[in-house]
Amino acid sequence: MEKIDHVAIAGAGVGGLALALGLYRAGIRVSVFEKYSTPQKHNTGFTLWSYSVRRLADFGFGPDQMEEVGASIEYTEIRNQSGRIISKMPVGEVSRSLGSESYEVRRADLLQKIEDQLPEGTVRRGLACTHAETENDRAFLELENAERIEADLVIGADGIHSALREVIAGPTPLHESGYLGCSALCEIPETALPKNTHIDIWGRGGKAGISEVSPGLARWYLTWKAKKDAERQTKTQLLAAYADWGDLITRAIEATVEADIVHHTYADISAIPTWHRGRVALLGDAAHATTPFAAMGANMAIEDASVLVEALTENHRVGDALAIFEDSRKKRTEDVVVKGRRMSRLTQLHSPFAAWLRDQAFLHMPAEDTERVTREMASGEG
Ligand SMILES: Cc1cc2nc3c(=O)[nH]c(=O)nc-3n(C[C@H](O)[C@H](O)[C@H](O)COP(=O)(O)OP(=O)(O)OC[C@H]3O[C@@H](n4cnc5c(N)ncnc54)[C@H](O)[C@@H]3O)c2cc1C
Structure with missing residues (x-):
């Protein structure tokens, strides 16, 4: 010994x-x-x-x-770029059954x-x-x-x-992913976001997400395809690029102080x-x-x-x-x-047709499959 x-x-x-x-x-x-x-x-x-x-x-x-x-x-909602919920994962229920939130x-x-x-x-x-x-x-x-x-x-x-x-x-x-992104914390009215819900938005050529991390405080993130040395996007550019990704994302970017936006290269x-x-x-x-x-x-x-x-x-x-x-x-x-x-x-498909097919597949996924995927994530066995 x-x-x-x-x-x-x-x-x-x-x-x-x-x-x-x-x-x-x-x-x-x-x-x-x-x-x-x-x-x-x-x-x-x-x-x-x-x-x-x-x-x-x-x-x-x-x-x-x-x-x-x-x-x-409690839930992870996967939405498409138009804001439609294509999957709602019962994270809370599954997590508790595994012994912890x-x-x-x-x-x-x-x-x-x-x-x-x-x-x-x-x-x-x-x-x-x-x-x-x-x-x-x-x-x-x-x-x-x-x-x-x-x-x-x-x-x-x-x-x-x-x-x-x-x-x-x-x-x-x-190994560069070919995607850049940014994230930030911002203040947001407590009523603006669904409680205890992680929203992941799978778009065309990028993704976004937002969730409350404490009452009145949200974490949001965006990703887009670009070379690793591409110029950083300013807040104004982000607002323009994500204008059709739904209200929540626009509100979050607007509510964020530009200097608090953290830029990422994904590899x-x-x-x-x-x-x-x-x-x-x-x-x-x-x-x-x-x-x-x-x-x-x-x-x-x-x-x-x-x-x-x-x-x-x-x-x-x-x-x-x-x-x-x-x-x-x-x-x-x-x-x-x-x-x-x-x-x-999968989450950032570029072709509108492929993205539509993906969204349809998730929309029509049987509840037991959604539960299984949630369990795989929450248990770390996926
Ligand atoms: C936008 C974004 C979202 C993410 N979301 C998730 C998520 O939802 N779930 C998830 O599980 N993961 C997520 N991740 C990944 C997660 O952040 C990392 O995998 C995790 O932080 C790795 O932890 P680590 O301690 O190994 O490394 P790090 O968290 O990177 O910590 C390494 C530490 O070492 C320090 N350091 C570096 N070099 C030296 C040195 N030479 N000497 C001394 N100190 C040094 C660094 O400053 C840092 O403090 C996300 C990452 C990003 C960028």
Whole structure:
């Protein structure tokens, strides 16, 4: 049996902080190093499905905390560009049957609340991690200020542009989706949006979405086809481009301060040969970055954290624990990356005829199939 005293984590995103919380609850000391000096507002929010919410609850981040950082989802409505509801997914009912609600979450608040549960000083900001290696059965994490942190294990939870992935897998090209997008939080009258409903709009050549993340506050997002270096769309351009996507989207863009609009380039990575080398391993987007089109990246990062904590606390040697972790997560997460590519095509079909056929198929989907798809999402088994 090998005792783990200290784990150093690169990246204070959702994966890094979930892992830090899980390890801390298991009695293991953690140090997290984050390159930005202040918490980032990027990725304004996301959907956390029942299965990852349950994992957070196992780490002591329960329903009360979730209610403070988001709103539970009763339905996901899929609408077409003309505003017609083509599918209504019973997310609340299915999620509760799995043991926990699913939530629409404000990212910055979720991260802050998790960090608040860690001992003071656990997260050190403004320090980019540059390298990690194993030497004489110890792990070392190097920081941009030339500090060298010694630990039993180093985890790279440093996102899609991971510096530590390079150490483990060499240079990994990003696979550009061909879509750009933007998202924001905005104030919106409580009566403007259906309560506890995530609205996903599948258009022609792009998609959009909006949902309440707390009373009077909405998260919205838009995507469109463009080269990755295309110019950012201004608020005026967005209003013109999405003028026929329904009132809700127009209202949300209008209600948003231009400087609060966050711009995104959507990319993923193809499978890399391994997630660990010696005492350095990857987790979350660093290991299996996906586009948001399958709405799973944050969920998978939390699930990774949970599986890794379990493996590390079951008295395995570190190398064996990392192998168990990788075996149980790699194939599953790589399948989701591929699914994200499929969802990108399906939800943003360019041809009006193909989009019409898609809408018809969803309109006439039997209720039990809608329930099955909802269950797959909420349970993380889709
Ligand atoms: C618009 C949008 C909508 C999305 N919607 C959903 C959704 O509905 N559901 C879902 O599950 N997922 C969604 N995602 C995906 C989700 O945001 C990511 O998959 C998730 O954030 C990955 O978590 P992570 O911790 O692995 O990486 P990140 O959240 O990217 O965190 C990585 C952290 O590491 C830091 N970092 C980077 N490099 C270094 C370094 N060298 N040294 C130290 N720190 C470093 C970064 O600053 C960051 O804080 C969405 C993404 C976008 C852009």
